[in-house]
Amino acid sequence: MPTYRLFSHQAMAAMALLIALWLLISHLLSSSRVWGTGMWSLSGAFQPSSKLTVLIWHWPFNKSLPLDGDVCAHYGVVNCWLSTNHSLLSQANVVVFHHQELQNGAVRLPLAHRPLRQPWVWTNLESPSNTQGLSRYRNIFNWVMTYRRDSDIFVPYGKLMPRHGPAPPVPAKNRMAAWVISNYQRTQKRVVVYNQLSKHLQVDVFGRANRKPLCPDCLLPTLAPYRFYLAFENSQHRDYITEKLWRNALGAGVVPVVLGPPRSTYEAFLPADSFVHVDDFSSAQELATFLKSMNASRYQRFFVWRERLAVHLYDDWRERFCNICARYPHLSQNQIYRDLEAWFKS
Template identity: 50%
Template sequence: MAFLLQNLLAQKTGKILALLLAAACFVQLVMNGSISQESWTEKKYTKIPEPTVVLVWHWPFHTEFTPREDVCLKLHAIDNCILTRNRSMFDGADVVVFHHRELQTNRSSLPQQTRPPNQKWLWVSMESPTNTKRIHQYNGCFNWTMTYKADSDIFLPYGALKKNDQPSNFSIPKKSGLLTWVVSNYRRTSLRAKVHANLSKHIDIQMYGRAAGTFLPSERLLPTISRYAFYLAFENSIHKDYITEKIWRNAFIAGSVPVVLGPPRENYERFVPPDSFIHVNDFASTEELASFLTALSTNRTRYEQYFNWRKTYTVKISTEWTERLCNICTKFHELPQQKIYHNLHSWFHQQ
């Protein structure tokens, strides 16, 4: 028995000596700089952040799409972000997203559950105030906004210019026509319809779209526009920052110079170069505008100057709702935590 106890004691003593030796070696490595004490403690005590859970109450435009919860990482390289339509996750959601088009038709579609104390509600709309109804019903409901307005909590423009990583190989498409316009909703009393009617008295405008009885499928839209020197990027209503795909996609990406009707020139120049577009307001009359376009189309050197920005920038447009909604996670921790839109209607309509 005495021999056994001595043996166990020796084994235990050996383990203690081994641990002490290992600890001494580690301390020596830290002191020698082989191991950074700061980095070691950081790694040891750094807490992995909890994922941000974004619950989309209605997928925009009543689409039945249901995203995988890891869609933000898989498609857009945004980690720690869960995008879901699963309403059973309401109590654990950090943000609940409401697209106004769906709210506009059914006030009772808001959640009936009690909102968790720290949960944020986000109001989303890409439409202009002219085409957005019943906003006042939601005064006091929302913490944050995500719209085309630059003063939104999350700015959601229809497009943007990004600096080129390398020299551009863009070339101006060959032109066979002067001026075109693709339009579906044509109300004769609207400003854009009146400007078009007056302009067409002085210059030929080739119209496409449902309003013209010549519907263009999506695959033919840009190739058709690209054949024309100019494109009428006329907005359906005039509001600050309301600059839609009509300039970003239909004109810029197609390779046609946009003739814009929308907010003032200085508003456009916040987002695009001043020599990349022609503004209707720069001319005293539509006759003067028509003369300018006709002369410019025959001056190759002057016309090409409207594409100089292509050497530095490319157009980035976002049409995928998964990308737009996943970006909420990248902004989440920067947004004000105590904000409430007590008068959402007034904010959205202010110029």
């Protein structure tokens, strides 16, 4: 083969290789979740010991919980040890940080002492509307633990589980609708919808915003006599469904009227006929008419799911942290969030 033809073939092969590399790099840079990027990317096989240690760098909202005994075994997770001892930083398999304390400056990341290849978990249960300061955390966290279903560690506010034994009776109803709210802002969609709805429907309002706070033990008994509960989220975001649905409504035996993500999202968690969605109605007046015209047999159909399912509330941070161990074997050891803010606000 002439020398110039051999050189031509080699040049074409080199060009093809350069193009392929350029496309791969472009794909990685365009993603907010990048594999093997940054100082703290995890490379190679990370072999944990038989028991995983999850270091809780700080308790969410500064509300500490006891960690005596095999805490995670209580939640069905074996070989998982939770600790808050900072001296274990160099030995921990995973370290978890709650965003609220990072956001308000109460806690700082121990970046200067971070062991190589140690996964760090960012956790947050607030919506993007109530989360600030994420731009400071580029190329730091390997896994995220949130209410979003596409999180590495998915921690919803609640879920339905198979029921064992007979369902408790639905509480007797003699009142129409209730709402509990502490943070009342006129520009919020939930406040706008409430103001429209209350013109056509009697809604009893509790909470600090109405100077009628309910103690923790008073909440469910107070709501149980109502037919409907306004499970209105403070902001509308992907998968953002909070205790307003799980505890205040379903936990109290009340039909939730929901305002949050689309109906399809709620149906991923609940039977389609177990709730009323604001978006199903063209106006607040139409919604009010529907709620007021509900007969007894139609109302009881909202509770058919209770015969086979029960509500499980995720209200203990220890259970959430134990879930890190349960997910650990299934998570990529080469992952880092290049742009955490872009991912969370997507």
